Amino acid sequence: MKRETGDLEPLAPVPPSRNVEALRRLGLSAGLSALLVAVLAFLASSDPGSTLAGFFLSPFRARNAVPSMLEAAAPLAICALGALLAFKAGHFSLGGEGQLYAGAFMAAAAGAAVVPGPAGFLAAVLAGMAGGALVAAPAAAGKRWADADVLLTSFLVSQVALYTVDWAIGGPFRDTGNNLVAMPAIPAPSLLPRIMSPSTLTPAPLVALALAVGLWFFMSRTREGTMLSLYGRNPLFARLQGFPVGTLSWLPIVAGGAAHGLAGAFLALGSNGTAVRGMSGGLGWSAIGVTLIAGNEPLAVPFAALLFAWLDLGARQAAIISDLPPDAAMIVKALVIMAATARPLLRRLGGIMRGGRP
Amino acid sequence: MSQFASVLSQLFPGLVPILAAALGGLATEYVGVLNIALEGLIMAGGFSYVAVGSAWGPEAGFVAALAVPAAIAWLQDLYARKARADAFVVGLSVNLLVPGLASLLSQLLFGTKGVVADPSLASARLPRLLPGLPVLGPLFGLQRLSDWLALSVAFLAAAVLAWTPFGLRARAAGMNPESLELAGVRPGRIRGQAYLLSGLACGASGAALAAAIGAWVPNLSAGRGWIALVAVYLGAKRLGGTLLASLAFALLLALANAAQALHSLPADLIAAAPFAVTAVVVVAGAFLRRAKRPAVPAGGGNRAGRPPA
Numbered sequence: 001m002k003r004e005t006g007d008l009e010p011l012a013p014v015p016p017s018r019n020v021e022a023l024r025r026l027g028l029s030a031g032l033s034a035l036l037v038a039v040l041a042f043l044a045s046s047d048p049g050s051t052l053a054g055f056f057l058s059p060f061r062a063r064n065a066v067p068s069m070l071e072a073a074a075p076l077a078i079c080a081l082g083a084l085l086a087f088k089a090g091h092f093s094l095g096g097e098g099q100l101y102a103g104a105f106m107a108a109a110a111g112a113a114v115v116p117g118p119a120g121f122l123a124a125v126l127a128g129m130a131g132g133a134l135v136a137a138p139a140a141a142g143k144r145w146a147d148a149d150v151l152l153t154s155f156l157v158s159q160v161a162l163y164t165v166d167w168a169i170g171g172p173f174r175d176t177g178n179n180l181v182a183m184p185a186i187p188a189p190s191l192l193p194r195i196m197s198p199s200t201l202t203p204a205p206l207v208a209l210a211l212a213v214g215l216w217f218f219m220s221r222t223r224e225g226t227m228l229s230l231y232g233r234n235p236l237f238a239r240l241q242g243f244p245v246g247t248l249s250w251l252p253i254v255a256g257g258a259a260h261g262l263a264g265a266f267l268a269l270g271s272n273g274t275a276v277r278g279m280s281g282g283l284g285w286s287a288i289g290v291t292l293i294a295g296n297e298p299l300a301v302p303f304a305a306l307l308f309a310w311l312d313l314g315a316r317q318a319a320i321i322s323d324l325p326p327d328a329a330m331i332v333k334a335l336v337i338m339a340a341t342a343r344p345l346l347r348r349l350g351g352i353m354r355g356g357r358p
Numbered sequence: 359m360s361q362f363a364s365v366l367s368q369l370f371p372g373l374v375p376i377l378a379a380a381l382g383g384l385a386t387e388y389v390g391v392l393n394i395a396l397e398g399l400i401m402a403g404g405f406s407y408v409a410v411g412s413a414w415g416p417e418a419g420f421v422a423a424l425a426v427p428a429a430i431a432w433l434q435d436l437y438a439r440k441a442r443a444d445a446f447v448v449g450l451s452v453n454l455l456v457p458g459l460a461s462l463l464s465q466l467l468f469g470t471k472g473v474v475a476d477p478s479l480a481s482a483r484l485p486r487l488l489p490g491l492p493v494l495g496p497l498f499g500l501q502r503l504s505d506w507l508a509l510s511v512a513f514l515a516a517a518v519l520a521w522t523p524f525g526l527r528a529r530a531a532g533m534n535p536e537s538l539e540l541a542g543v544r545p546g547r548i549r550g551q552a553y554l555l556s557g558l559a560c561g562a563s564g565a566a567l568a569a570a571i572g573a574w575v576p577n578l579s580a581g582r583g584w585i586a587l588v589a590v591y592l593g594a595k596r597l598g599g600t601l602l603a604s605l606a607f608a609l610l611l612a613l614a615n616a617a618q619a620l621h622s623l624p625a626d627l628i629a630a631a632p633f634a635v636t637a638v639v640v641v642a643g644a645f646l647r648r649a650k651r652p653a654v655p656a657g658g659g660n661r662a663g664r665p666p667a
Contacts, residue, residue: 330458
């Protein structure tokens with residue numbers, strides 16, 4: 001039966017819940033990643049068959065592969081949660097790379113200096129978080145006292161941290177007995193315990209999961225979290241409501257830095273066993289991508305991180321058994337981020353899924 | 359004194375890539391959008407110069423270095439507008455995409471992900487202007503043809519922004535797109551053209567960097583796109599200010615290079631210095647600006663090209 005609507009617009013459809021939207025975005029990203037990998041395999045590899053096998057079979061076939069993938073996703077997810085907290089407060093902090101690297105450096109220094117065992121572990125974790133927070137602090141202070149653009153300052157300070165830690169690891173803190181440019185190894189009792197021994201799996205993914213749930217609870221179930229996201233959307237409104245705008249203008253940035261530092265500490269306390277020069281390797285940028293693909297939903301972050309971890313691992317496997325350069329993962333990530341932020345694409349997909357007109 | 363002369367002689371060659379990229383950043387700021395992708399676009403210019411130049415000569419390389427980033431920037435904006443994606447996020451992905459693509463293509467074309475050196479691509483050198491003068495001689499120590507070409511592209515970009523109707527329309531598109539629409543001009547189109555100009559200028563910057571060493575190196579721009587972005591901000595998003603800020607950064611980099619030549623400090627720490635100074639200047643500039651204007655609430659702005667909260 002056809003309805004006569006005349007000049008009136010039909011009622012706009014009820015927007016899908018945020019969870020449904022996040023789920024849809026994740027599904028779209030995963031599907032698109034697989035498609036792009038296939039396209040790249042045929043375009044850029046002389047042996048598409050083995051390239052595809054490297055991406056789609058190797059990461060799931062070996063016994064240690066899936067636990068290792070979980071382990072690789074953990075620091076990515078923790079960084080992404082830190083970035084998410086800052087984004088939600090309206091601070092676009094781009095300093096993740098340097099915060100992570102400084103965290104790893106401080107953790108390695110503390111882990112090697114304090115007595116081995118739980119004390120050393122705790123010291124390394126706390127030092128790592130302090131390192132990340134320290135790199136975030138100038139941007140936070142600049143925002144708080146001068147209203148300086150966090151986007152610029154966080155990136156600039158992060159660059160300073162990257163070069164300085166490069167110097168520290170390669171210079172005064174270098175373990176000269178090691179061929180790698182790395183710091184002295186953290187004693188084994190201070191490291192993260194291995195859960196499934198042959199694989200690199202540690203409790204880090206559980207920590208990431210707990211942080212995701214914790215951040216979800218904070219953002220959607222507490223007054224402070226609500227204030228934070230309202231401030232992020234409309235700082236003037238937040239000020240007129242008497243929210244603690246002073247604190248909101250700096251604390252989320254520092255907390256995000258501490259999260260990056262924690263991820264750095266886990267990198268140092270995991271399979272590396274210390275801080276290695278260049279170990280941040282674009283992880284901070286990937287984490288921003290994870291946040292965007294997760295659509296700023298804390299509970300979607302672990303899944304988005306898993307997707308990126310799969311892309312990294314798959315690209316590495318494909319590079320080993322075929323001639324696809326491992327940077328293929330970066331291309332796929334960039335295109336997926338672009339696609340995931342296109343709103344109409346999501347809407348249309350939702351319409352098709354409901355069986356209606358897009 | 360010789361130190362001083364060496365700083366001066368490095369000043370202008372160092373200024374060209376920063377100034378060109380900064381004008382590229384200014385072009386999109388005119389239409390009210392932050393182009394975070396300057397760094398990626400510089401890389402695209404540098405890689406295109408080497409990739410095309412090694413096959414068809416440096417002239418073709420230079421043309422490609424202008425055309426490819428311009429096309430990328432135009433498409434980047436087209437996608438952001440048509441797909442209603444966030445311009446800022448699209449720019450960030452361009453920054454990830456270009457190095458990845460460059461590495462992939464480098465592997466396919468040259469069989470290496472690392473340095474691609476081609477001596478025939480190093481820029482031709484012009485005779486020194488005013489060789490006799492004690493201060494001005496080294497000051498205008500711009501000898502590479504590529505630097506002059508890039509500088510003329512930068513000048514062209516500045517002229518377009520300052521003296522043509524396009525510059526005026528671009529500013530209108532940034533401030534009040536509705537009024538532009540009423541005047542019969544499509545703001546989206548103007549925005550696309552501003553991005554095109556942005557890519558063109560960044561490409562010139564990348565070509566100058568690659569032609570200076572006659573090679574593609576994976577980290578060719580080494581943060582110059584970000585420095586250029588800061589120069590636009592410190593220059594209060596105006597032409598004259600951007601020019602002055604770029605000059606200040608070029609001086610800073612030349613000083614850092616001179617310090618490196620002294621070997622008294624580790625190279626990593628000297629490389630960190632310009633970023634540290636820049637961060638201090640950004641905060642100080644914001645502080646002074648804040649003192650001047652009436653109190654506004656601290657908080658993230660959320661205009662076009664800015665991340666969604």
